[in-house]
Amino acid sequence: MRADFWIVWFFASAGVAKLLAIGENTIHGYGWRRAFLQRVRTVHNILLVSYPPAIFFGLGWFGPRLLFDGSWPAVCAWGWSGLAIGGIGFLALIASTIRHLTYRPPACEVVATSRIIDVAQQSTESLVGTGRAKWLARLPYNQQFTLEVHEKTYHLPDIPEAWDGLSIVHFSDVHFRGPVSRAYFEVVMHEVNQLGGDVVVFTGDLLDQKSCLSWIPDTFGRVSASMGCYFVLGNHDWYAEFDGPIRESLREQGWQDVSGRTISLARNGSTCTISGTERPWMGTAPDLSTKTPAELRVLLSHGPDQFVWAQKHSVDLMLAGHTHGGQIRLPILGPVYAPSIYSCRYASGVFLSNGTLMSVTRGVSGREPIRYNCRPEITKLILHKKFSSAQKIGD
Numbered sequence: 365m366r367a368d369f370w371i372v373w374f375f376a377s378a379g380v381a382k383l384l385a386i387g388e389n390t391i392h393g394y395g396w397r398r399a400f401l402q403r404v405r406t407v408h409n410i411l412l413v414s415y416p417p418a419i420f421f422g423l424g425w426f427g428p429r430l431l432f433d434g435s436w437p438a439v440c441a442w443g444w445s446g447l448a449i450g451g452i453g454f455l456a457l458i459a460s461t462i463r464h465l466t467y468r469p470p471a472c473e474v475v476a477t478s479r480i481i482d483v484a485q486q487s488t489e490s491l492v493g494t495g496r497a498k499w500l501a502r503l504p505y506n507q508q509f510t511l512e513v514h515e516k517t518y519h520l521p522d523i524p525e526a527w528d529g530l531s532i533v534h535f536s537d538v539h540f541r542g543p544v545s546r547a548y549f550e551v552v553m554h555e556v557n558q559l560g561g562d563v564v565v566f567t568g569d570l571l572d573q574k575s576c577l578s579w580i581p582d583t584f585g586r587v588s589a590s591m592g593c594y595f596v597l598g599n600h601d602w603y604a605e606f607d608g609p610i611r612e613s614l615r616e617q618g619w620q621d622v623s624g625r626t627i628s629l630a631r632n633g634s635t636c637t638i639s640g641t642e643r644p645w646m647g648t649a650p651d652l653s654t655k656t657p658a659e660l661r662v663l664l665s666h667g668p669d670q671f672v673w674a675q676k677h678s679v680d681l682m683l684a685g686h687t688h689g690g691q692i693r694l695p696i697l698g699p700v701y702a703p704s705i706y707s708c709r710y711a712s713g714v715f716l717s718n719g720t721l722m723s724v725t726r727g728v729s730g731r732e733p734i735r736y737n738c739r740p741e742i743t744k745l746i747l748h749k750k751f752s753s754a755q756k757i758g759d
C-alpha cells in the first residue's frame with residue numbers, strides 16, 4: 365500500500381468536503397424556499413459520499429493503480445482535475461482553520477464574563493419533549509441544555525453621551541418545535557429577565573411547529589425590560605408560513621415588531637433607534653438614510669449577512685443570530701456548517717468594521733437539538749461612551 369496515495373486521497377477528500385460545505389452554507393444565505401434547499405442538500409450529500417470512493421477506485425484501485433505499482437504521471441487529465449478541486453478545497457480549509465484559531469473579539473470589548481447554567485437543575489420538568497428528533501437531545505455530551513450567560517461591556521466613544529451605560533439583552537433562534545420542551549425555554553426566559561437589561565431583543569426563528577405558538581405567553585410573555593422588548597423573525601418562521609400569527613402573539617405579550625421599521629427611544633435630547641431587517645427572507649430593509657450625531661443606531665437582523673449593509677448605513681450596533689455558531693464545532697477546525705453567504709466567517713462572535721459593531725449569537729436552540737462545543741447562549745451587552753481601567757477592575 366502506498367502512503368503517498370493515501371495522503372493525497374485524505375487531503376483531497378477533506379478539501380472537497382470543505383468546498384461542499386462552503387457551497388451549502390452560501391446557498392442557505394439566500395432567500396430560497398425550503399423545498400429547493402432540500403434538493404441542494406441531497407446533491408451535497410451525494411457528492412460528499414461519492415468523491416472519496418471515486419478517487420480511491422478511479423486512481424488507486426483501477427486506472428493508474430496508485431495503490432499498488434502505478435505512477436503519478438499515468439494519472440489522466442480527469443484525475444488531475446478531481447485532485448486539483450480537492451487541493452483548492454484543502455487550501456480553503458486551512459484558511460478557515462487559521463481564521464477560527466486566530467479569532468479574537470475586537471479591542472472595544474473591555475469586559476467579558478460568562479457563566480454556565482445547567483438548565484436541568486433549574487427545572488422540575490423534563491427538558492426533552494416530543495417528536496422524532498428528541499433522541500438527539502439525549503445524546504451523550506450534548507450541550508443543548510447547558511446555557512452560557514454572557515455579560516459584555518463595550519467601549520464605544522462615538523455613541524451619544526445620553527446612552528452611556530445602556531444595556532441590551534440579546535437572544536435568538538429558540539426554534540420552538542417539540543424535542544426541546546417548553547420547560548427549557550421557561551428557564552431561558554427567566555435568565556433573560558435576571559440579566560436586567562434596559563432593552564431586550566430577539567432576532568428570529570421562533571418556531572418550526574405551529575402548535576408551539578401556545579408556548580409564547582409562558583415564555584416570551586414573561587420577559588420584560590424598562591425600555592421595551594423588540595423582535596424580528598427569521599427564515600424558519602417564514603418556512604412555516606406562520607409569521608403573521610407569531611407577530612400577533614408576540615405583540616399581545618407586549619413585544620414590538622421592528623421588521624422593516626424603526627422605533628425611537630428618547631433620552632436627554634438624544635435618540636436610540638432600534639430598527640430591524642428580516643432580509644433576504646421577508647419584508648423590506650428599514651429606512652436608515654439620514655442619521656444625526658445625537659442618534660445611537662441599533663439594528664436587529666436575523667442573519668449576519670446584512671453586516672456590510674449595516675456599515676453603509678452607519679449602524680452602531682448590529683445584533684444577529686441565524687447561524688447557531690455552527691451547532692457542532694470540531695476540534696481545531698471549528699464550525700463547518702453555518703448558513704451564510706460568508707460561510708462560517710460570522711458563525712458566532714463579535715466583529716467590528718467601519719464603526720459598526722456586530723454581535724452574532726449562537727442562539728438558544730435549533731431545529732435539531734444537538735450542540736457540541738457550541739453551547740446555547742444569551743448575552744447582555746453594555747455600551748459605554750467613557751470607560752476607564754478602574755471600571756474594569758470594578759467589574
Ligand SMILES: [Fe+2]
Nearest residue numbers: 537569686687
Ligand atoms: Fe435558526
